[in-house]
Amino acid sequence: MTESLESLRQKIDALDETLQELLNQRAALAHQVAEVKLATDPNPVFYRPEREAQVLRRVKERNQGPLDGETMARFFREIMSACLALEQRMKVAFLGPEGTFTQQAALKHFGHAVETVPLGAIDEVFREVESGAANYGVVPVENSTEGVVNHTLDTFMTSELKICGEVELRIHHHLLAGEHTQRDKVTRVYSHQQTLAQCRQWLDAHMPGVERIAVSSNAEAARRLKDEWNALAIAGEMAEELYGLQAVQRNIEDRPDNTTRFLIIGKQDTPASGNDKTSLMVSGKNRPGLLFEVLAPFRDQGINLTRLESRPSRTANWSYVFFVDCEGHKEDGKLETVLETLENAGNSIKLLGSYPKAVL
Ligand SMILES: C=C(O[C@@H]1C=C(C(=O)O)C=C[C@H]1O)C(=O)O
Incomplete structure (x- = not known):
């Protein structure tokens, strides 16, 4: 029984x-x-x-x-x-306003017992942590459809903050209407430029005549619908709930596996966890084979690279900084050898941090 x-x-x-x-x-x-x-x-x-x-x-x-x-x-x-x-009650600064994917990433990484503080721009998040007003910061760094967030990489060039973690978030975008929206009279759609790009094909196919207006964040796009009757917004669930909007169509991102990676920034060095990543910047005098020479030591030590970007150095025209993400911790013997080799060859290196690979 x-x-x-x-x-x-x-x-x-x-x-x-x-x-x-x-x-x-x-x-x-x-x-x-x-x-x-x-x-x-x-x-x-x-x-x-x-x-x-x-x-x-x-x-x-x-x-x-x-x-x-x-x-x-x-x-x-x-x-x-x-x-x-x-x-200690943690204060975590994030790229705001309330309801952004970055806030969702912050809560996914730290859990809900932290205070999240919205800031208006990526460099403001860095400054808030540098000044000690927040313990940590969360900024987006790359998207699987749209690529790197240049502003975040550029801010690392001048900041002394360390990366102490990473978090990945599956990104779903919804087409949203406000309570005053007259759905048959829509002439424009608001969203962040990255989001508009991630939904480009869907918008081309379903809303060809509608003007796309890029605003500072998806949450800002959602907020605007309060005062408008002929616009829609594209944003995530958190913004939808926060601003009391209704979904016209869900999951309009062009790629179903659309994912954004965020970094946790702070002042501390993170010891090895046993499954780590390291991010660094390498710059060297422009010469034939520079990139090849930068990459060879990683290959020689059998270290897997997970990302490589180049950005203008901002010190002289046509000189570049390479951003490298690789597997391993900076205190692993192999990676130490790579760093020594790169330095001995006259390159300058800035270690942005070693941190555990995302678990959640
Ligand atoms: C308890 C500790 O402090 C914090 C809380 C942890 C926990 O609840 O398990 C783990 C690491 C720290 O972020 C610790 O350092 O062990």
């Missing part, structure tokens, strides 16, 4: 009680960790990305179901977020 509803619910209640006790035991331990950090370090660092990545990876590895590993990792993400908030 199957067990009665009442008996099953009693078992759930008992388990919930145990879970709650265990969560509080965990929180108390995190609190003790904070005391140890305070006692042993004059400049204690409470947020430890390498430790959090290890905890989340282990959660996924040992998971037996029926809940899947991703779901379980998301629970633990929130548990750690709440535990960390007992040590």
